[in-house]
Amino acid sequence: MSRKPLDLYQALLATQPGPDEATRVRALRRILRRDRGAWPDAVRAVLDGAAVGDGYLLRGLLSIAIFAPDVRDALSRGLPFAVARRVNRIDDPTVRATVLAPLVALPERPGAALLPRGVSRRIEADALAAITAERSAGASAHIAAGADGWLAADDPAASPRRLPGHVWVFPPNRGAPRGAEPLAPRVVEALLARLLPRGGALVDVTAGAGTIGSVARRFGVRSWSGDIAPAATFVHRADARTLMAAPPRGVAAGCADLLVVHPPTYAVWRRTRSSGHDDQLDLYRDDVGAMIAGSLAVVRRGRHVVVISRPVRSAGEVWLATSHLAEGLAEAGVRVVGYVVAVATGGAEDWHLLIGQAARSG
Ligand SMILES: C[S@@+](CC[C@H](N)C(=O)[O-])C[C@H]1O[C@@H](n2cnc3c(N)ncnc32)[C@H](O)[C@@H]1O
Incomplete structure (x- = not known):
């Protein structure tokens, strides 16, 4: 099983019945709060196969449910998960697009290829800047x-x-x-x-x-x-x-x-x-x-x-x-x-x- 967050997330979703993503994510949350021994076999198979033991990643992984489509796309292009979570905190889609521009401008790369040096660091720094700017705009919202x-x-x-x-x-x-x-x-x-x-x-x-x-x-x-x-x-x-x-x-x-x-x-x-x-x-x-x-x-x-x-x-x-x-x-x-x-x-x-x-x- 791939250890890429988006693949893992989708594999986990596939273990749950339910009419929509939100329902299936809620069911997964309930399951993952239990001890591993009480997990359904299908869920255990996904996570055991991926050798994921990290509770933070587990809790974080389900936050993909609230990722905007452009952030999911960035994740599939190889943006590290922690950076993608940060970018997802930018509210303004135009600002998010500017922050993600260096990634989108890259030529197609084979699935497993790492991002060129500096790209994810730059995106992370710009995301932080954008979040701070949005907060200060919020502070001056009055x-x-x-x-x-x-x-x-x-x-x-x-x-x-x-x-x-x-x-x-x-x-x-x-x-x-x-x-x-x-x-x-x-x-x-x-x-x-x-x-x-x-x-x-x-x-x-x-x-x-x-x-x-x-x-x-x-x-x-x-x-x-x-x-x-x-x-x-x-x-x-x-x-x-x-x-x-x-x-x-x-x-x-x-x-x-x-x-x-x-x-x-x-x-x-x-x-x-x-x-x-x-x-x-x-x-x-x-x-x-x-x-x-x-x-x-x-x-x-x-x-x-x-x-x-x-x-x-x-x-x-x-x-x-x-x-x-x-x-x-x-x-x-x-x-x-x-x-x-x-x-x-x-x-x-x-x-x-x-x-x-x-x-x-x-
Ligand atoms: C150095 S920052 C300005 C900082 C601002 N003076 C302050 O003190 O907070 C430059 C700004 O120029 C804006 N900008 C870039 N191209 C522009 C354009 N063609 N028209 C208007 N603003 C533009 C960017 O969006 C950015 O917010």
Whole structure:
């Protein structure tokens, strides 16, 4: 008997009569709670044959009953059982599909072949990140955008504190999930202090779980947040590359005093692409450039856009993505007026903030 979880599960199901999977799983649960000696022969034959003695696996195995079809498919493609259980905890099917993309992109492999190195580790890390993002979205579930799509400002209890100079040091984002790449709240606060007039409006087109909008509202800033894969209720599903081609409700040319474009870092972006192209860096630059170009018109004349990136550090080489993005801004008629490097204490995280100013009228 195969020891693969999905095969074992199906073999166990086959031992039970019953109209549907749920009924048969309930019957199996009752059986497996008993001593082995009291198990029906058919059940014992499946599990003895597979040499499975581990109670955890036994209890876990039946959780396949609640696996989404894409997670079952991933299991049949060789995703380790523990990782599949984790992926199954992601509620949003679109996010799950993104997390599983590296597995789905693999060419067909013979049934028993192991996954290429790193694939299941990467999926597990991204699943953890997605679960954390969904939880934090749940935590901010009470935060809702208004009828106009904007998140209203709280009555500002405090003014945002500045950080001095061009190198900002901030407390690390403890436990920040790798794939989610949230901006540390202290950096958001310093950005607001530097770039937004009191009562100003912010548009964040790559908002993820909405860190920037939720920090901004505490400092009296109203905001509109969008993301291609939103992870908070007040974040609208919108593609930054085409935002102004058909602006969503509440968004119009010149509606923002500050536009934030914080795209995925190259490392995260690349994971969602099928590999095999030599020109990945160019594709990345084009994709981020398209996000900036597609949303830039929201900025009021004379106000600011901030593009948050990180140098690409890959295979022993460094590519200064930030300088390419600065060229892109200049080509779009935006004057680059600031460049800040924000570094976490201890140096584990760095963000490069390019600050542009939209042309003034006249
Ligand atoms: C670095 S994360 C942003 C993190 C967020 N600023 C925060 O502080 O929590 C990058 C985000 O860009 C989003 N994204 C990628 N491509 C996009 C696109 N074309 N349009 C809008 N959002 C996009 C991803 O879904 C991801 O949530």
